[in-house]
Amino acid sequence: MAITLRASDRAYQRLRDEIVDWELPPGSALGEVEQSTRLGVSRTPIREALARLTADGLVAPQTGRGLVVTDISTDNIREMFEVRQALEMQAARLAALRGDPVVFAVLEREFLAVPALLDQDDPARHNYYGLVARFDDAVDDATANPYLVTALRSLRTHLVRVRRLAKDNPARLSAAAAEHLTIVQAILDRDADLAAHATHVHLHRAMRSALDSVETASPSILPSA
Amino acid sequence: MAITLRASDRAYQRLRDEIVDWELPPGSALGEVEQSTRLGVSRTPIREALARLTADGLVAPQTGRGLVVTDISTDNIREMFEVRQALEMQAARLAALRGDPVVFAVLEREFLAVPALLDQDDPARHNYYGLVARFDDAVDDATANPYLVTALRSLRTHLVRVRRLAKDNPARLSAAAAEHLTIVQAILDRDADLAAHATHVHLHRAMRSALDSVETASPSILPSA
DNA sequence: TAGCAACTTTCTGTATACACAGTGGGATTT
DNA sequence: AAATCCCACTGTGTATACAGAAAGTTGCTA
Known part of the structure; x- marks a missing residue:
């Protein structure tokens, strides 16, 4: 039986897949509230997911406020x-x-x-x-x-x-x-x-x-x- | 002027330093509440810090519940x-x-x-x-x-x-x-x-x-x- | 006495509330 | 008309409350 994974894990996988599949193209802004409403979970697991994506280098802090999907040259x-x-x-x-x-x-x-x-x-x-x-x-x-x-x-x-x-x-x-x-x-x-x-x-x-x-x-x- | 870093960053650096310096030896259990009282911040930034340490491989989930400092052979x-x-x-x-x-x-x-x-x-x-x-x-x-x-x-x-x-x-x-x-x-x-x-x-x-x-x-x- | 089961306790995961900072817009002044 | 300042708002960072699950404990039974 598969262990029921946490909401933060699901949010992470979902966002990572969307970035890797170019559904979220480089430059896309990822706001916490925006994603939490979109994925139907609260900000806490979204924050955790975004932190992991940042560590992965798939997302980076923009100038000032907010995170954006990184680009690839x-x-x-x-x-x-x-x-x-x-x-x-x-x-x-x-x-x-x-x-x-x-x-x-x-x-x-x-x-x-x-x-x-x-x-x-x-x-x-x-x-x-x-x-x-x-x-x-x-x-x-x-x-x-x-x-x-x-x-x-x-x-x-x-x-x-x-x-x-x-x-x-x-x-x-x-x-x-x-x-x-x-x-x-x-x-x-x-x-x-x-x-x-x-x-x-x-x-x-x-x-x-x-x-x-x-x-x-x-x-x-x-x-x- | 140095940007005032967030509580989660400070908690991460502090814990990481303590692990790297062997003040927290391998096998040490890191409970969220325990660390939050010890470091004087709430559980939220502690959770973020522990997640980063886990990604670093300095900390790993124990069997069942809780995180422990990893050992080195x-x-x-x-x-x-x-x-x-x-x-x-x-x-x-x-x-x-x-x-x-x-x-x-x-x-x-x-x-x-x-x-x-x-x-x-x-x-x-x-x-x-x-x-x-x-x-x-x-x-x-x-x-x-x-x-x-x-x-x-x-x-x-x-x-x-x-x-x-x-x-x-x-x-x-x-x-x-x-x-x-x-x-x-x-x-x-x-x-x-x-x-x-x-x-x-x-x-x-x-x-x-x-x-x-x-x-x-x-x-x-x-x-x- | 040993094993099992139910309960209690503790901890994690999630949601939400609150405070503060940065940004944009609008209004006022020159 | 342009520039500057102030205010409001949006969004992040932190704290806390709440629910659920897992481990330990205690008591009961065989």
Whole structure:
């Protein structure tokens, strides 16, 4: 049975989802009373939710009074990937040292099956993103490092926000699957250097793809400067 | 004029300092009413402070009801340094690429002066830690990467908590100054690889020193398991 | 005596009330 | 007509009241 989560948790998740999904675009002002009436709870849990969002960097204090949804520039995207590279290369190294072969053997088989999956229809895309999420979880788990996992989780929130802008095309998904497969196999071979370098390559391509996609598809959403 | 900070901010800083300084040792229960009477504010700002401490990982929900100060094992220390290595090597690389030569030239001169400083009395130690803090700030600033800075800041809280346990001896301080000097000079030379590798070396030695110091000086504070 | 159950107490989560500060608008004066 | 000052209002920060849940305690029963 799922623990009944608190109103503040629900408010946090709701607001975070709305920001990440760009329903609340950058610059949106978030007043406490406004949100409390909208979400049907009192100001107290809303305050707690907004405090967490501020800590996450999804929301920032405006000049003077009030909070606004933060914006994301292409420079921000590059900066995110600089951090992501550092953290995920280390995570891949640690997973190669400590990973459970059984878990990653299953993932290997799944990534091998992706090309067939991508020939199918749209639900396949959800399946693929679900697979990547399971891969991330497996790596997180394999690192056995709560500090690393915390840092990665925090960063991933922002990365998901970018991904919602920069829809991947099928060609990119196919290439990404091959890159993931290389990482998984390196982990299975306990080859830490290869796992790290394959992660580097993957992230380099992922960033290129994201930047290209964002710059062509939705330049209007990004800050004009 | 300094902005009058809110009661919740003061409560957060106070509690965080007490945890980092081991005045509130691991396992200490933090009740809301208890802390609100102790700090002389109402439960509302205390709740906000405790929520932030929980997000920081300094406090965690106990089984059932209540929050307790988290403990730190020697494994945790190794894990922190795994993350620190990833983040600070990347930061050193970026600082080498983007750093302001004037700033780092000043730091170089200061690190060169450390050996003379360490011959003096106890206040010298404060000066040295202040210098290291300025070095960290300079690197943070040079990376021009808010996500990296956020991740590093979060981690440093835990590292300071470890440092409070593991007092550095003068020999270690002297060696650390030399290591810092190497990093600064690599940044000045715009040699990203050298800056990263010198950081790696520095952190490896710092971790060894911390683990040795903790294991000999205060094994009682760490979890028995 | 041991185990279980009901009650009491205490603490958390939420709502609301209150005080204060900052901002915008309007009116008055030059 | 423009600028400045004052007032009102909106919104944040803090305190407190209230409800519900969980842990401890006490008493009863087997």
